[in-house]
Amino acid sequence: xxxxxxxxxxxxxxxxxxxxxxxxxxxxxxxxxxxxxxxxxxxxxxxxxxxxxxxxxxxxxxxxxxxxxxxxxxxxxxxxxxxxxxxxxxxxxxxxxxxxxxxxxxxxxxxxxxxxxxxxxxxxxxxxxxxxxxxxxxxxxxxxxxxxxxxxxxxxxxxxxxxxxxxxxxxxxxxxxxxxxxxxxxxxxxxxxxxxxxxxxxxxxxxxxxxxxxxxxxxxxxxxxxxxxxxxxxxxxxxxxxxxxxxxxxxxxxxxxxxxxxxxxxxxxxxxxxxxxxxxxxxxxxxxxxxxxxxxxxxxxxxxxxxxxxxxxxxxxxxxxxxxxxxxxxxxxxxxxxxxxxxxxxxxxxxxxxxxxxxxxxxxxxxxxxxxxxxxxxxxxxxxxxxxxxxxxxxxxxxxxxxxxxxxxxxxxxxxxxxxxxxxxxxxxxxxxxxxxxxx
Amino acid sequence: xxxxxxxxxxxxxxxxxxxxxxxxxxxxxxxxxxxxxxxxxxxxxxxxxxxxxxxxxxxxxxxxxxxxxxxxxxxxxxxxxxxxxxxxxxxxxxxxxxxxxxxxxxxxxxxxxxxxxxxxxxxxxxxxxxxxxxxxxxxxxxxxxxxxxxxxxxxxxxxxxxxxxxxxxxxxxxxxxxxxxxxxxxxxxxxxxxxxxxxxxxxxxxxxxxxxxxxxxxxxxxxxxxxxxxxxxxxxxxxxxxxxxxxxxxxxxxxxxxxxxxxxxxxxxxxxxxxxxxxxxxxxxxxxxxx
Numbered sequence: 001x002x003x004x005x006x007x008x009x010x011x012x013x014x015x016x017x018x019x020x021x022x023x024x025x026x027x028x029x030x031x032x033x034x035x036x037x038x039x040x041x042x043x044x045x046x047x048x049x050x051x052x053x054x055x056x057x058x059x060x061x062x063x064x065x066x067x068x069x070x071x072x073x074x075x076x077x078x079x080x081x082x083x084x085x086x087x088x089x090x091x092x093x094x095x096x097x098x099x100x101x102x103x104x105x106x107x108x109x110x111x112x113x114x115x116x117x118x119x120x121x122x123x124x125x126x127x128x129x130x131x132x133x134x135x136x137x138x139x140x141x142x143x144x145x146x147x148x149x150x151x152x153x154x155x156x157x158x159x160x161x162x163x164x165x166x167x168x169x170x171x172x173x174x175x176x177x178x179x180x181x182x183x184x185x186x187x188x189x190x191x192x193x194x195x196x197x198x199x200x201x202x203x204x205x206x207x208x209x210x211x212x213x214x215x216x217x218x219x220x221x222x223x224x225x226x227x228x229x230x231x232x233x234x235x236x237x238x239x240x241x242x243x244x245x246x247x248x249x250x251x252x253x254x255x256x257x258x259x260x261x262x263x264x265x266x267x268x269x270x271x272x273x274x275x276x277x278x279x280x281x282x283x284x285x286x287x288x289x290x291x292x293x294x295x296x297x298x299x300x301x302x303x304x305x306x307x308x309x310x311x312x313x314x315x316x317x318x319x320x321x322x323x324x325x326x327x328x329x330x331x332x333x334x335x336x337x338x339x340x341x342x343x344x345x346x347x348x349x350x351x352x353x354x355x356x357x358x359x360x361x362x363x364x365x366x367x368x369x370x371x372x373x374x375x376x377x378x379x380x381x382x383x384x385x386x387x388x389x390x391x392x393x394x395x396x397x398x399x400x401x402x403x404x405x406x407x408x409x410x411x412x413x414x415x416x417x418x419x420x421x422x423x424x425x426x427x428x429x430x431x432x433x434x435x436x437x438x439x440x
Numbered sequence: 441x442x443x444x445x446x447x448x449x450x451x452x453x454x455x456x457x458x459x460x461x462x463x464x465x466x467x468x469x470x471x472x473x474x475x476x477x478x479x480x481x482x483x484x485x486x487x488x489x490x491x492x493x494x495x496x497x498x499x500x501x502x503x504x505x506x507x508x509x510x511x512x513x514x515x516x517x518x519x520x521x522x523x524x525x526x527x528x529x530x531x532x533x534x535x536x537x538x539x540x541x542x543x544x545x546x547x548x549x550x551x552x553x554x555x556x557x558x559x560x561x562x563x564x565x566x567x568x569x570x571x572x573x574x575x576x577x578x579x580x581x582x583x584x585x586x587x588x589x590x591x592x593x594x595x596x597x598x599x600x601x602x603x604x605x606x607x608x609x610x611x612x613x614x615x616x617x618x619x620x621x622x623x624x625x626x627x628x629x630x631x632x633x634x635x636x637x638x639x640x641x642x643x644x645x646x647x648x649x650x651x652x653x654x655x656x657x658x659x660x661x662x663x664x665x666x667x668x669x670x671x672x673x674x675x676x677x678x679x680x681x682x683x684x685x686x687x688x689x690x691x692x693x694x695x696x697x698x699x700x701x702x703x704x705x706x707x708x709x710x711x712x713x714x715x716x717x718x719x720x721x722x723x724x725x726x727x728x729x730x731x
Contacts, residue, residue: 084625088474088668092628095471096444096464103444106464110628114621116479119631216509229513232521236528236546251509300618341672343574 048317062092067104070129074112077121084270101130150309159304187387187412189269200276200308202414208281210255210349211426213377217251224249254351255377257287257424260335262354263319264293264326270384271322272312274353277417279303279311288344290352293321296338326357328397329364336371345375349424353411355385358397366400382411382420441470441496447511455646456485456492457639465630468587475556475588477624480632482614483676490569490610497608499565504556506576512583516593517558520551527551547597557587566612574613585623597628635677637664643677644684651684652693658726659684663702663707665725671713677706697723 071086081089101280105126113122149339176220191199220230230246237243259278263271281287282303291297302314316322332352336345373379381401385391387410393399402408406425410416441447447470448463458466466489469476478486494501504515524546531542552558560568572583587593588609592602611627613619635643637660644656663680675683686706687695696705700722708714 056466080621081627088472088628091472094467095468102460103464107468109461110465110468110630113629113631114624115618115629116631118614216507217511228521229518232525233519236524279648339616342614346616 009163026171038182063093063098067093070108070125073129074108074122074125077125079112079118079121079125080114085112114147127145132227134172140437179185179260185415186411188273188384189412196272199273199414201275203273203280203308203346203417208257208259208287208421208424209285210257210424211378212252213255213347215251215253217253218248219251221247223247254286256344256349257281257285258340258344258348258350258376259287259289259349260289260332260352260354261289262293262328262352263322264357265323266326266355266357267384268323270353274384274411275299275303275315276308279308288339290335290339291315291319291321292328292335293319293326294324295321296331296334297321298339323361326354326397327360328354328358328401329360329362329366329368330355332365332368334371336375338376340372344414345372347377349378349380349423350376351380351382351420352401353382353384356393356395356398356401358395358400360397362396362400365397365406369401369404378406379404379422380407380409380420381405382409382416384410384412384416386410387412387416443467447496450496451492454492454495456488456496457643457646458489462489462630465628467515469610469628470608472628473606475627476612477619477627477629477714478612478632479615479629480612480690481598481634481674481676483678484632484634485677486610486612486632487569487571490567490612493608493610494567497565497567499567500563501567502556502560502607503569503571505571506573508575508577510576510580514555515557515580515583516555516587517595518553518555519547520553524551524667526699534632535563550668552595552598558593558601560607560609561593561601563605563607566607568607570609570611571578572614573611573623574615574617574619577600581620585620585626588623588626634674636669640664640677640680644680647681648684648688651688654694655687655692656684658695658729659687661725661729662695662722665720666707666717669716669720671708671716672710673708673713675707682706695726697721697726700726 039085046153067090068086071081071089071290074081088111089108092111093104096107108126109119113119129361188199218224218227220227224247227246227248230248231243234246235241236244258280261271261274261278263275267274275289275291278287278289278299282289282300283306288298288300289303291299297319299315299318302318303311305311305314339345340350369379381398383393383398386393393402393408409420409423411420441450444460444463444467447467448458448460451458451463453465465476468474476489478489478671480486487709490503491501527546528542531545536542554562556568560566573581573584576584590602591606592600594600611623640663641660644651644660645653648656659680663675663683667674683703683706686703687699690699690703692699701718704714704717708717
């Protein structure tokens with residue numbers, strides 16, 4: 001049952017660069033390889049190769065230089081091709097027919113790509129770098145947008161920060177004093193820049209852990225079932241004399257938490273704070289984060305950066321649909337189809353952080369929420385607008401979703417997020433302190 | 441198998457069809473002794489690749505099914521405690537007093553139960569299939585990473601066991617979870633797509649030679665149409681084979697829309713999908729194939 005692989009465009013034809021008929025010189029001498037690869041590459045020298053750098057590595061052969069340039073272009077396009085991958089690539093090319101375009105293509109695809117998302121970029125860069133299929137070589141240069149601090153700039157649009165106003169960035173313990181107590185209940189939408197700053201520091205220590213569930217794994221424990229392995233081992237150690245019974249107990253593991261953060265226009269005042277909340281959650285453990293707006297974007301990897309500002313910048317670069325409309329139903333479906341049904345939502349705690357402002361068909365949202373509810377252990381909806389006086393879940397989307405929601409909470413302030421964390425952790429009510437705040 | 445063409449030919453002899461990309465990737469996996477990391481939807485032939493490789497190499501297939509909480513004693517090795525105890529008692533009854541000798545006997549290889557990973561290291565040649573690695577947890581991934589880079593394990597009582605020559609390792613993932621990059625970096629990556637009509641038809645004909653040519657073609661056309669129908673779970677090649685087999689078992693040499701709907705249960709596993717498929721004009725799909 002072999003199956004095809006290539007995407008729509010497919011691999012470049014094998015015969016385009018084949019040289020000397022069917023010459024398969026697997027153990028070709030290096031210079032031969034060099035010439036072949038040089039023919040493969042753009043004649044004037046690959047874009048993105050820094051000649052100065054190449055000069056430093058005097059031993060590099062022309063072939064390797066071309067391939068190296070390709071890997072650099074790939075990196076610039078956002079493929080995480082580490083040096084380990086690079087060396088695997090070079091070895092792979094050396095093991096194949098030198099100079100055959102398709103072989104180079106497949107060798108690179110197998111060694112340099114780490115996931116499905118990389119494949120499209122790989123295809124594009126390969127076509128651009130080695131020419132062919134209409135793509136100009138100059139395209140590579142344009143596909144290298146370094147991450148920008150876009151989100152930060154958007155999140156604090158009102159006035160410049162005065163340096164004296166904000167407190168020194170001390171440990172969070174200071175922030176839990178009385179001004180923080182006020183801040184805890186303030187709506188994110190109404191904060192001034194200094195307060196936002198403080199809020200960020202508070203959010204940075206926020207950990208989100210799902211409620212515990214029994215896992216299949218066991219650990220040595222004082223109480224619990226008898227552990228035959230360790231008991232017998234102990235027995236053997238004593239030459240068969242009766243020994244103390246060793247016991248083990250099941251490990252309790254936190255459930256996976258999945259956050260779906262709405263970044264559409266109506267959520268603009270909250271998106272920054274909620275994503276920072278998500279960042280803290282990702283740093284703390286098994287949490288997956290997606291943004292939903294006009295499309296679904298998985299941002300867990302971007303958020304796994306230690307530094308919150310860099311993580312936010314990475315998210316800003318990865319998410320194409322800030323402030324668009326919301327098509328919640330379609331996006332929940334996209335989440336379920338691509339990730340959720342395969343297992344990410346199975347037994348997990350799924351939290352939607354959204355105002356439920358659905359611009360699509362509310363019926364679809366209701367239907368997809370029922371699917372989600374059937375898969376997940378618990379579905380939580382945090383709505384920043386819920387705290388507004390006189391709020392009622394009348395927005396058609398929200399009303400359609402509610403029957404499939406286990407917990408409907410607020411999401412507008414630090415205190416609300418603490419309560420949300422408590423719900424996720426399994427304690428339905430009660431104020432939960434920001435984790436780590438009592439240290440230092 | 442010293443070039444991709446030959447790898448492809450050998451795999452095709454076993455009934456597993458590969459395209460150029462997969463042939464090159466398999467060749468590299470064999471040549472560079474790198475594990476092959478296979479990703480793609482369920483039922484596209486990731487697991488089948490491992491059995492085909494085993495058959496092509498004439499090597500046993502050693503399979504490790506991953507699940508949550510899997511650990512070294514289930515994956516690598518374990519001691520046969522009951523037999524060890526029995527040995528101890530027997531020695532006691534026989535009046536053996538040499539404790540050192542007894543101890544060394546107890547940790548003899550004959551009391552060692554090799555689980556799949558150790559078995560793969562000890563068997564040469566062999567194909568090791570680590571199925572659904574995305575179901576295991578991070579700790580296991582890290583453990584596997586170590587094993588796959590060294591191809592050796594250390595058993596405290598016995599010392600280090602090293603593979604004479606590393607097994608051909610195939611890892612599969614259904615992407616329920618992102619597998620750690622460190623592990624992926626060690627591997628060659630291959631993404632499995634659903635096959636084209638022509639390729640899928642060839643697979644069906646090759647795997648089910650007894651099914652009538654017409655039925656094979658119709659079933660393939662239907663499955664291809666279903667894949668385009670926005671289903672919760674688009675059918676994989678495995679389902680195509682199931683369906684053709686089911687219809688063949690019913691004595692059908694060709695299929696009409698009515699029979700197709702009646703046997704949808706072999707292909708679609710969600711009620712919503714079945715409802716949707718009923719709404720499709722299957723007769724038109726069949727007609728387009730020279731109905």
